Amino acid sequence: MKDLLGEVGVLFSYPKNLILLGIRWILAYGFIMPALLKLNDMSETAKWFETMSIPFPLFTSYLVSGIEALGIVLLILGLFTRYVAVLLSFVMIGAIFFVHIGHGFSVADNGVEIPLYYLLFLMNLSSFGAGKYSLDRAIFKDGCDE
Secondary structure, eight states: HHHHHHHHHHHTTHHHHHHHHHHHHHHHHHHHHHHHHHTTTHHHHHHHHHHHOSSSSSHHHHHHHHHHHHHHHHHTOOOOOHHHHHHHHHHHHIIIIIIIIOOSGGGGGSSSSSHHHHHHHHHHHEEEEEEOSHHHIIIOSSSSOO
């Protein structure tokens, strides 16, 4: 039985790197529209942040927009993935607590569902790295446990 479980574990580890690549690209795609909306009108973004009592709204709007924009590029490339995943996790925690938590869980009600999923995916990347198909692997030999 122990041998069988070991073989099953090996079998399920094969798609790991493709899954990590998919997670990176899906997250990058998911951040594109929110980042562009913020970047297109920073003064409106700062006003919106102010209405939610986010501290230092202008500075925070630039910070969040910059992290999201840089995060998109770095996730696609798989470069500094663990670090960018941690930074984007902080953005998602802020989004959950400042924007979505008052609306419940459901995405239909603008609840925490989607940012929570993003946070879980980002935690996965923080823990396991970018995988074999990444610049992290090519440059730093990080992101793949082989």
